[in-house]
Amino acid sequence: MAKREQARRSRSLLLRRVRALLAGGLVLGVGAAATLAAWTDQEHTTATFTAGTFGIVGATDGTTFTEHASSGQAAALSFQVTPGAMAPGDTVYAPFSVRTTASSVAGQATLGAATENGTGLGAFLQYGVAVITGTTCNATTFAAAPKIVATGSSLTTGATAAQQLQAAAGNVVTYCFAVTMPATTGNAAQGQTVTARWTVNAQSVT
Numbered sequence: 001m002a003k004r005e006q007a008r009r010s011r012s013l014l015l016r017r018v019r020a021l022l023a024g025g026l027v028l029g030v031g032a033a034a035t036l037a038a039w040t041d042q043e044h045t046t047a048t049f050t051a052g053t054f055g056i057v058g059a060t061d062g063t064t065f066t067e068h069a070s071s072g073q074a075a076a077l078s079f080q081v082t083p084g085a086m087a088p089g090d091t092v093y094a095p096f097s098v099r100t101t102a103s104s105v106a107g108q109a110t111l112g113a114a115t116e117n118g119t120g121l122g123a124f125l126q127y128g129v130a131v132i133t134g135t136t137c138n139a140t141t142f143a144a145a146p147k148i149v150a151t152g153s154s155l156t157t158g159a160t161a162a163q164q165l166q167a168a169a170g171n172v173v174t175y176c177f178a179v180t181m182p183a184t185t186g187n188a189a190q191g192q193t194v195t196a197r198w199t200v201n202a203q204s205v206t
Contacts, residue, residue, distance in 0.1 A: 054204035055101040056109065056165065062097045062135030062174055071197060077177060086125075089183040095137035097174040098200050099165060106167040107204045110159055111148060111175060114197040117155035122194035126152045127179040131163060137176035145176060155179075155196050165202065175200075 057065040060075050068075045077094040086092065098109055111129060116122075128151035132141045148159035163173040179196075181189070 052105045053101075053103055054107055054202075055104050056098050056107070056200065056202045057101055058200065059097045060095065062095060062172065065097070065099060074197060079177075079179065086121075086181045088181055088185040088189075091139070091178055091180040093137045093139065093142060093179075094177050095132070095135050095174050096177070096198075096200075097135060097172050098202070099169050099172045100167060102169050104167060104169075105204050106170075107165045107202050108162040109165055109173060109200050109202040110162045112158040112199045112201050113149075113156050114199070115156050117194065117196040117198075120194040121189060121192040122155045122196055124185050124189040124192070125155055125179055125181055125194070127155055127157075127177060128153060129159060130176045130178070132174050132176045135174055137174070139178075142176045142178045148175075151178065152180075155194070158198075164205075 055067070057067050058075055059065040060078055067073075075096065077096060079092040079094045081090070081092050100107060127149065128142070128147055129149035130142050130145035130147050132145040134141070148161050148163075149157055165171065165173060177198075
């Protein structure tokens with residue numbers, strides 16, 4: 001009887017071990033099937049960046065714009081002086097226009113004056129600068145426009161306010177210069193000359 005019971009227990013233990021092994025095999029089988037079914041895919045992206053450019057050009061007639069990159073290439077302002085030389089009480093006018101180039105980003109411009117403007121006849125002259133609408137620069141348009149250099153300033157005075165320049169030649173800024181020889185100018189000014197120079201300093205803005 002004891003032998004039968006021992007045999008029964010042995011068979012039962014063996015059966016449990018077989019079942020455990022089969023169960024383990026099933027788990028392994030499921031795991032292998034999941035690994036084989038793990039498909040993958042990818043998405044890629046890229047970008048190319050190009051730096052913009054900034055530049056301005058100028059014109060004395062408001063139409064024919066070109067670059068005047070140095071003092072040696074400076075545009076000559078066309079002041080109408082009659083009979084060809086200034087006398088006490090005279091005021092003469094001339095425009096100068098600037099804009100950005102066709103491929104330029106936006107920016108701003110500030111008018112500067114050279115210190116050499118105060119030499120020779122420049123020591124006796126006074127001037128002012130207005131930002132006008134259009135390109136007609138005369139006593140009427142000058143008087144009506146906002147001033148960036150006050151009337152009666154020395155020729156060495158630059159502007160303190162900047163003018164906005166739109167990108168890609170989007171707008172034109174025209175400066176109207178008014179240069180005066182005061183009526184009280186004495187004999188010491190006779191026969192003197194000066195080559196005055198102004199610079200439009202521009203920079204890009206964001």
